[in-house]
Amino acid sequence: MPTSLTSPQLTFATDKAIVASRKALARVVYFATDFSSEAVQPGTTMKVPVFKHGVASEFNEKTNNYETIDGSVLYPEVTFDHHVKHTFGFTDKDFMEVNGSNFWSKAGEASGVAISKAIASSVSALINKTKIPKSATNESVFASVTKETVAKLRDTCSKADIDPGETVLMLTPTLFAALLATLDANAYGGPEAIRHGVVEGLYGFKAVIENSDLSTSADEKLNGALIPTDALVVASRLVPVKSPSVYEEIGTTRDEVSGLVLGARRHGSPATGSNYATHEIVFGAALAQAEKCVRLVSAATA
Numbered sequence: 001m002p003t004s005l006t007s008p009q010l011t012f013a014t015d016k017a018i019v020a021s022r023k024a025l026a027r028v029v030y031f032a033t034d035f036s037s038e039a040v041q042p043g044t045t046m047k048v049p050v051f052k053h054g055v056a057s058e059f060n061e062k063t064n065n066y067e068t069i070d071g072s073v074l075y076p077e078v079t080f081d082h083h084v085k086h087t088f089g090f091t092d093k094d095f096m097e098v099n100g101s102n103f104w105s106k107a108g109e110a111s112g113v114a115i116s117k118a119i120a121s122s123v124s125a126l127i128n129k130t131k132i133p134k135s136a137t138n139e140s141v142f143a144s145v146t147k148e149t150v151a152k153l154r155d156t157c158s159k160a161d162i163d164p165g166e167t168v169l170m171l172t173p174t175l176f177a178a179l180l181a182t183l184d185a186n187a188y189g190g191p192e193a194i195r196h197g198v199v200e201g202l203y204g205f206k207a208v209i210e211n212s213d214l215s216t217s218a219d220e221k222l223n224g225a226l227i228p229t230d231a232l233v234v235a236s237r238l239v240p241v242k243s244p245s246v247y248e249e250i251g252t253t254r255d256e257v258s259g260l261v262l263g264a265r266r267h268g269s270p271a272t273g274s275n276y277a278t279h280e281i282v283f284g285a286a287l288a289q290a291e292k293c294v295r296l297v298s299a300a301t302a
Contacts, residue, residue: 016108021116085280124213142296236283
């Protein structure tokens with residue numbers, strides 16, 4: 001993985017953090033994402049272009065020519081309102097009692113899981129009836145999983161004017177498991193769907209994803225959601241380090257799969273022999289087209 005880190009230990013830990021992050025980030029990378037190494041101050045915003053295709057029209061040089069616009073571009077603002085970090089502390093003496101390489105491996109994995117879950121949870125928090133208000137097409141009753149009920153979600157997409165092939169179907173773990181149980185392994189791709197909770201192309205959707213962060217409260221009643229790729233925007237940046245000399249090492253590592261860039265920093269206290277290793281990222285998420293999203297509920301909400 002491309003990295004600016006130099007020490008073998010922190011490089012190894014960050015590689016492990018990246019790999020461990022992929023499962024949780026599977027709920028994110030199917031949407032409009034911008035994971036970049038550009039550093040900005042926390043709290044700033046970024047505009048991400050989202051293209052609405054509109055309808056192709058018959059050319060007429062007088063009334064419908066090359067200056068007649070058919071599609072449109074939205075520029076939703078994503079505010080970097082989350083700065084998450086994950087730090088481990090250890091003393092010099094600790095390494096007299098444990099295997100050093102195993103320590104860095106486990107520390108990296110734990111950091112990657114924690115940070116990626118924070119990103120995924122923030123995205124899932126947008127899926128509620130406040131952000132996606134109830135309308136004739138924004139809420140649909142989806143009480144149980146059968147082949148028929150899942151196939152009918154394609155009609156739900158049609159009524160909401162969204163393309164199933166560019167839409168992610170999210171399901172709670174209970175319903176995702178029920179869906180897998182209705183299918184043979186060759187239909188959903190085998191053990192990877194169970195390990196990672198993602199099935200690409202199932203029923204013609206861009207992906208069907210298990211999402212344990214969807215609210216199933218009595219108020220929300222969420223069993224799942226239909227979210228078009230360009231309806232949800234996730235972006236991240238790194239925290240600029242203004243005093244690099246106070247750290248023993250700082251750097252970044254980029255995931256070639258998701259594009260996610262993690263910042264890493266390491267320093268120690270000479271007075272106590274304590275050491276600290278941190279992974280971090282600044283990110284934000286926003287609904288660009290809430291009217292195109294559909295909440296799938298166990299029963300109609302108020």
